[in-house]
Amino acid sequence: MNPESSPDVLVVGGGIGGLSSAYALARQGLRVRVLERAKEFGEVGAGLQIAPNCTRILAEYGLLDEARSLGVLPENMVMRDALDSRELTRLDLRDLERRYGYPYMVIHRSDLHGIFLRACERAGVELLTDRTVIGYENTADGARVLLADGRVESAPMVVAADGLNSVARRLLVGDDVVSSDYVAYRAAVPIEQVRDNGVAAKDVTVYIGPRCHFVQYALRGGDMFNQVAVFESPKALAGQADWGTPDELDAAFEATCDTVRKGIPLMWRDRWWQMLDRDPVENWVHGRVALLGDAAHPPLQYMAQGAIMAIEDGWVLARHYAGQRDWDAALAAYEAVRVEHCRRVQSTAREWGKLWHLDGTPRLQRNEIMRARDTYDYGFTDWVYGPTALTPDEEPAMFTPVPLSTVSGAP
Numbered sequence: 001m002n003p004e005s006s007p008d009v010l011v012v013g014g015g016i017g018g019l020s021s022a023y024a025l026a027r028q029g030l031r032v033r034v035l036e037r038a039k040e041f042g043e044v045g046a047g048l049q050i051a052p053n054c055t056r057i058l059a060e061y062g063l064l065d066e067a068r069s070l071g072v073l074p075e076n077m078v079m080r081d082a083l084d085s086r087e088l089t090r091l092d093l094r095d096l097e098r099r100y101g102y103p104y105m106v107i108h109r110s111d112l113h114g115i116f117l118r119a120c121e122r123a124g125v126e127l128l129t130d131r132t133v134i135g136y137e138n139t140a141d142g143a144r145v146l147l148a149d150g151r152v153e154s155a156p157m158v159v160a161a162d163g164l165n166s167v168a169r170r171l172l173v174g175d176d177v178v179s180s181d182y183v184a185y186r187a188a189v190p191i192e193q194v195r196d197n198g199v200a201a202k203d204v205t206v207y208i209g210p211r212c213h214f215v216q217y218a219l220r221g222g223d224m225f226n227q228v229a230v231f232e233s234p235k236a237l238a239g240q241a242d243w244g245t246p247d248e249l250d251a252a253f254e255a256t257c258d259t260v261r262k263g264i265p266l267m268w269r270d271r272w273w274q275m276l277d278r279d280p281v282e283n284w285v286h287g288r289v290a291l292l293g294d295a296a297h298p299p300l301q302y303m304a305q306g307a308i309m310a311i312e313d314g315w316v317l318a319r320h321y322a323g324q325r326d327w328d329a330a331l332a333a334y335e336a337v338r339v340e341h342c343r344r345v346q347s348t349a350r351e352w353g354k355l356w357h358l359d360g361t362p363r364l365q366r367n368e369i370m371r372a373r374d375t376y377d378y379g380f381t382d383w384v385y386g387p388t389a390l391t392p393d394e395e396p397a398m399f400t401p402v403p404l405s406t407v408s409g410a411p
């Protein structure tokens with residue numbers, strides 16, 4: 001695209017949400033310009049789980065083979081109790097692939113981001129870094145954004161994919177992030193470093209325990225091992241501003257089983273992620289500015305659907321635009337279906353968190369209910385892993401696996 005000419009769409013934010021939506025829209029023949037605040041495009045963090053509702057979209061985009069070559073297809077997703085390490089329930093991921101037609105994959109987030117970055121380049125998306133957007137305004141024929149350096153960019157359509165701390169969300173909705181008082185530590189290490197730790201390298205394993213959980217899976221063709229350690233921060237509960245710090249990490253996992261405790265010293269300690277989300281809102285579209293990805297629906301990560309929802313958002317928006325080539329109609333259709341789906345995922349993620357972190361008798365009751373689940377009962381995944389709905393009518397009924405109300409004493 002000629003840098004002087006104005007684009008059809010401006011996308012603010014070049015994370016997985018921004019790039020995947022830029023690519024989806026460029027595939028419709030639209031001239032797309034991405035404005036990213038950072039000096040370079042990239043992703044911080046380690047692994048991402050991507051379920052069939054995402055790999056289905058990657059397949060449609062012609063990107064699934066590249067993702068397969070960079071990621072890992074685990075054999076099972078196994079949930080264990082973090083204290084006694086006993087198995088609670090599992091998904092057989094080969095059978096799950098047969099059911100949904102697409103694989104469950106784990107991939108380094110920089111690899112998935114890179115796949116979309118290269119796809120955008122091939123599709124002619126204009127990718128601009130060092131562009132911080134500080135203001136949004138609707139105009140007679142679209143919208144414009146104000147950059148921190150005083151420049152103004154305009155287009156018939158603006159997608160705000162600027163993440164959890166979105167400027168667009170602050171200006172257009174004005175709500176605050178919600179703290180869960182939990183914090184995540186991550187690590188991706190060479191597989192050799194965990195070989196003697198009793199890990200199941202072919203599975204995704206989630207250990208759930210009182211006020212903490214721990215996730216493990218292999219990455220990059222099995223050469224790397226990804227770990228996520230999440231716990232409730234006593235400092236956060238005490239109202240301290242600086243919470244979730246490394247000194248709290250070891251204490252949080254002291255009582256857990258061997259495999260989990262052996263994994264804790266490997267966690268990166270120079271960076272951690274406070275677990276924040278937002279209450280769901282219904283107004284994502286403001287004239288010709290639409291929120292997308294974490295800017296619209298940041299979840300707690302317990303359903304492993306945050307990046308996936310962002311990718312689905314772009315797919316849905318592009319499909320509606322393709323059908324009508326009318327932004328107002330496409331935006332109305334986008335909001336009509338995505339708001340409710342993402343609200344369900346965000347609320348279920350909060351409930352999952354409470355269920356995973358139970359202690360005492362409620363923990364034991366939860367374990368019994370989970371152990372009773374049939375491995376091949378897909379009641380609780382169908383509404384998430386099935387094809388992404390384009391209209392509210394296509395959205396499947398929601399299913400909650402273990403309602404907290406069935407666990408006495410649960411919050």
Ligand code: FAD
Nearest residue numbers: 013015016017037049133162163293294304305306307308
């Ligand atoms: P972001 O990734 O936050 O990208 C926003 C981009 O906008 C950034 O590049 C930023 O620099 C840029 N930006 C911000 N402000 C401005 C501005 N003013 N002007 C210009 N640019 C700006 N999801 C999954 O699907 N599966 C998982 O397994 C999973 N695991 C997770 C584990 C953890 C511990 C966490 C914390 C999250 C996890 N998620 C997972 C969630 C997922 O990481 C996010 O939902 C997803 O990355 C959101 O993408 P995004 O593009 O919307 O936002």
